[in-house]
Amino acid sequence: MRQIIALGGGGFLMEPENLYLDEYILNQSNKPHPKICFIPTASGDSEDFISRFYDFFQKQDCEPSHLSLFKPPTRDLEGFVLEKDIIYVGGGNTKNLLVLWKDWGLDSILKKAWNQGIILAGISAGSICWFEEGVTDSYGDGLEPLPCLGFLKGSNCPHYDGEAERRPAYTDFVRSRKIKPGIAADDGVAIHYINQEIKDIVSSHPTAKAYRVSFNKEMKEEVLPVKYLGANFL
Numbered sequence: 005m006r007q008i009i010a011l012g013g014g015g016f017l018m019e020p021e022n023l024y025l026d027e028y029i030l031n032q033s034n035k036p037h038p039k040i041c042f043i044p045t046a047s048g049d050s051e052d053f054i055s056r057f058y059d060f061f062q063k064q065d066c067e068p069s070h071l072s073l074f075k076p077p078t079r080d081l082e083g084f085v086l087e088k089d090i091i092y093v094g095g096g097n098t099k100n101l102l103v104l105w106k107d108w109g110l111d112s113i114l115k116k117a118w119n120q121g122i123i124l125a126g127i128s129a130g131s132i133c134w135f136e137e138g139v140t141d142s143y144g145d146g147l148e149p150l151p152c153l154g155f156l157k158g159s160n161c162p163h164y165d166g167e168a169e170r171r172p173a174y175t176d177f178v179r180s181r182k183i184k185p186g187i188a189a190d191d192g193v194a195i196h197y198i199n200q201e202i203k204d205i206v207s208s209h210p211t212a213k214a215y216r217v218s219f220n221k222e223m224k225e226e227v228l229p230v231k232y233l234g235a236n237f238l
Contacts, residue, residue: 006093007032007123008155008197012162012189015059017094017127023060024208025194029125030066032196038089039041042070046096046129049074053094066090067172073104082113088124093130098150099142101129111153118171119156125178125194128162135160137183139174147173149183156200159186166191166213178219180197185218193230205230 009032015025024041030038040058044050049072057226061068071077072082076086085091091114093101105111108168118124133139135153137159140150147169149159162175170188187202189195205214207230209219214225 005121006008006199007121008118008134009123009125010134010156010160010162010187010189010195010197011127011211012131012164012193012195012214013127013140013166014189014229015127016056016191018191019208020060021055022192022208025065025082025192025206028194028206028233029123029194030064030090032123033089033216035089037067039067039069039087040092040102041085041088042092042094042095042109042135043075043130044070044096045100046101047111048096048100050096051092057092059100060176066105073108073110080107081110082116085110085113086119086120086122088117088122090125091117093124093126093127093133094128095126096221097142098129098132098138098140098152101133102142102150103223107137112124115153115155124155131162137186139177149177159184161188161217162191163185164188165212166188175217175223175225178217179223181219185216187228188215188217188225190214202228207231208233215230 078113136154139161190212194206214228
């Protein structure tokens, strides 16, 4: 199975007191003690992001590590990645992430990992990077469409309810055909793909939503079924 779990927001980087989404990601591995690797390229290897990753995952039944392209742990990046069970990509500047990954060959390594059944997950930049296109603030002056890796068809917009400009920008891009139709996710929503098809949509908040956004004579936001992962906030 080829699996990708795309988070619109939430997880250890945004709500460390709420464990639902990160526990869900760990539970998708069939390993009793999965090896999970954080890739913080989009944030320029933010020490804060790396620290938050270890603060959470060192307390779980897993083996955490991280991959820096600024201080690589090894020359054999492919071997390092392909021994993992889960790859978790952090948020930040998606354009810089894609440029660095391509230069290091990490885009091809991650595609090989995906094809071999290693779970790919990520939040924000770590969500849109897997799609054909995404909505990004990488350019620093408003939101723009951005070509991405294309592991998943269509486009993606995270933070749909969390940043005021996201929803109007995405719907305008889809309406004007500047970006392909796709999937939008509120903060706290994770969209779980298996073999490029949506298997489940889960959330860490009871009111969080996901949408299929398209335009054919008129704008359409189809609300998709979302499974809330808990009865109460943690």
